[in-house]
Amino acid sequence: MFKVIMPKAGMTMEEGTIIKWLKNEGERVQEGEDILTIETNKITMEEPAPGDGILLKILYKEGDIVPVSTVIAYIGEEGELSDVSDRKTEAPAEVRQPEKFEQKIEAPRPNKIMASPAAKQLAKESGIELSLMRQAANGDVVKKKDIAEYIKSASAETQADKKGNVCENRVKIEGMRRTIYSRMSKSHAEVAASLVTIQADVTKMLSLRRDINFDTGRHVTVNDFVLKAAANTLKAYPAFNASIDGEYILMHEHINICVAVGIEGLLIVPVIKNADRLNLFDISGKVKSLVEKVKGNSLLPDDLDGGTFTVSNLGMYGINHFTPIVNLPQVAILGVCAVQRYFSEAGKSTDGMNLCLTYDHRVLNGVESAMFLCHLKEQLEKPLGLVL
Structure with a gap:
């Protein structure tokens, strides 16, 4: 009999x-066939299924949030599940489900509401429960x-609602958005974030980029140059x-640069492994491959693990500072x-x-951050060194 385990797809x-x-319980599956x-x-x-057999028992339903390494189903042949009564036979796992917003309504008090006959008659005709009049009484x-x-x-409140209230749609924070929500909140709460900014003259770099793309038929981007310079x-x-x-x-031995890729309201950060050992064209190819994987939802866990530094580019949106x-x-x-x-007085x-470099001031300081940016600026202003 085979156990289907919640995989640990990545160190984090x-x-x-x-x-x-x-697949449903009772269906036969083959090893390697996707089952959930x-x-x-x-x-x-x-x-995928870890082996051939019948999907004997599904232990957790759709929507359950299950810890890694937990048994979530069994695959085998008929009769093999007799010694497994339920999920409690395995190490207990705390299963979470998406939180629900609930409105707490105070139960009516048991004491009786006293009302005059005329009040009772008007309340009855208007469909009003006397219990609603407790505070007024x-x-x-x-x-x-x-x-x-x-x-x-x-009636006045109803009219005000019709005039002023806007219908809102509540969207649950879940999935990757929940992860982003948690990580960004943690970063904002813990990191002593400081920002330093520098401007690089990229005139030569843009000229070199145009020549490379024209002469080779490649499509090397500005970001490719930045990634190589960052490495x-x-x-x-x-x-x-x-x-x-x-x-x-x-202190990491390998330089693995995360590249922020925005898609459908989410920010995915696949990793270019050993970026310092790659030339400009290798980096360009890696980036294109990772972006295609993001768009095709075909990223593997290894594509997202091991990042040591991140580059986020908003230049294509005309952003000049962030x-x-x-x-x-x-x-x-x-x-x-x-x-x-920019144009000089002579028209050149x-x-x-x-x-823009954001750094954690708990472990880095302003002087070394300034030196980092100056080195990066020099790399971009002498772009031939990024190609050779």
């Missing part, structure tokens, strides 16, 4: 949500005028290629802004691009 994954069972869809804290993925007998005033007040700078300033682990700082949020447990993040054209034009 602690739980997964069962989105959909693709799981949403992790980063991606949505299909989980204030311990006294409810009179006809109390009922009339209540009707008038309720070189991280090698020169390894303190920025680090992460926080409790009371320790982990404060990126540190992607914990990393210690810094680079924001890339739009290219702006230059292209400038702002670079």
